[in-house]
Amino acid sequence: MNNEGKTILSYQLFFLLIQTQIGVSIVSLPHDVFNTAKGDGWISVLLTGVVVQCIIFMYMFIIKRFPTYSWKQVCEALFGKVIGKFIVLLYILYFICLASMTLAKYALLLSAWMMPRTPSWVLLLLMLIIVLYIVTAKLEAIAQFYVLTSVILLVYIGFNIYAWKEANLTFILPIGQSGVPHILEGIIKVFPSFSGIELLLILHIFVHAEKREILKVATISNVCLTIFYTFITLTSLVFLSPKELKLVPEPVLYLVKSFSFKIIERPDLIFTSIWIVLVATTLTMFIYATKYLSLHMYKKGKSQFVTIFLLVVCYIIAIPLRKVYILQTVSEYFQYAIIAFMVVLPLIFFLITFIFSKKEVEQ
């Protein structure tokens, strides 16, 4: 079934997951979570990490029961041919929407922060050309590219460490000021930033490692990601005062914009350029997942054409979304879709697997 075989190594899976999860919303994460959890936003991020870890355990349970099945086979084994196919179709739609939302937000932010005069449909087109180029490569090559580009995360950490010299800890004190309900509500806001972990369900069959090893890698990547997000959020929370944070929708970029060095006067431009890479890696993985699932679904069609078709679909969906208020409203609803596909559906899978003790049938 899997024509590509087990081609990626476990350390590559680590970067694949991290790069997919860190995407367009990293620059706005502190603001999103601040709006509900105030100065305790970082606790929400930490808690989300814990929740996602539970989700990973749940995924691994399903994966262990069906170690060599592709995602489509799992769906069909659990729900029968028709409903199984329907669920795969839903996942395809989900990933297309995820990619389109990412694209729309990307266009909006880039227009606001870097290129106000370039028409944003051009920005989207250029992005899609890059994605097309990467996604047509083998998964192995994509993974290697992700390992390579992970260096840029160090730049993020570096800039954020630098910001700590102006930190004001009193902005987040007293800890727990916003109360438990708000902190828990914050988790929902953070969830979209963790989206991408569901790829584990699809990608695991390509990993050249024991299932136990995959669990280990997924756990490590989740821990790293949680720490990374918590750090980024915490930095913005102590750097910008609460009232200011309310006004600044992309605090991470704003923070970098306020620096100026002797040689680089506008570090935010460099920072934004780097962020484009993170967006590209996220998008590529979403498109890859869509492509993989649709090719599996219909078993025919040239992969190149399918990819181009999918990209065009994403483009068409993204175009009307790239307006501030429209995107805001749509994201508000879409975060529930993310939770549905990341948590609820896999949970149903898990329960069925567990209760009826479903297992892979030896062929």
Next chain:
Amino acid sequence: MRSVVVPIILLLLLTGCWDQRLLKEHSLILAIGYDLTEDGKIEKTITFPAKSGGGGQVSISTKTETISVIANTVKGAEIKTDEYSPEKFDRSKAKVIIIGKDLAEKGIFPALDSVYRDLRAPLYASVAIVEGTAKDALEVEDTYSLLTSDFYSQLLTTATEAGIIKDDNIQEICPIILSDGKDIIIPRITLLEDGKRAKISGSILLNGDKWNGKLNLDENVMLLTLMGEANKNRKMNLLVDPNEERQEKRYVNFSLRNEHRQLTWEHTGDNDITVTVKVSLQIEIDEYASDHLYDEKKAKQLVDSITKQTEKRAKKTIEKIQEANNDALGVGEKIKAYDPQLWQEINWKETYPEIEIVPEFDIEIIRHGILN
């Protein structure tokens, strides 16, 4: 096929750029001044280097030109400036923003809105408030053969290095203006000799974003010390021996080498909050004409009188900032963070002028130059 397609794509993609702003089409403004006119409009004054020479050669002279326009808002004035000039003005490299007294009294934050909103805004420009109008400040004559814009930014930088003012940039003042438990102080510029010259004369105490009082340089240095803004170049001059015959012998000059500040508070009764600012200073004597510092006893006496004098000055300073309802020390911030219950009970803006703030100094002479 490929050898044709690839170059065409490269040519199309790599050569063009929408978001270009060519330097030759722009005139960089390095200093901007904002004033409030009598009928409530914004007057914006910009200064830029005058271009001289011809025949394609453009040399930058030390002469500057200024343009003033009046409009309803800051951004409106920006647009209006274009009506006066053949070149597009670009404020993104501004080094200093000067705000006139009238505008400062009405509140500076609305005027800065466009700066915070603008992608290319000069967030790291210094801010200063002038006693008078920003227009006059930018038209000073004697700038020590520097451009007016450079003059102000260097004036502020040098004074900051000497530790006599705190030069916050646009970005740095924003979180403080917007926070509940802390207020900002902004360097104050005074014009001398009918606007011929300008100098730094202390700082403006802002209540929220409004001018609400001022400090002179001595008090400002004291306030910075109380704020715990460490600076190894900061110096103080105090009257210690008022009974000495000669003027020089009455004073002592010293540099602050190490500072450590501690802020504690006690909540007694309903609205009685007593705040203690404990400052430990390690000082080096720069000038003390009475000498005799080899004698430890004599040195101790000196320390005692220095302590007494600093506390006296500190008290006066604190009185002034409380009068201006300016919590530059960040007492509210601390209480909010470490005693949230108390914070809930009080209305800080109303309570702050009433509370008692006690400065306590612990001074130690660690060196006295190469002379005893």
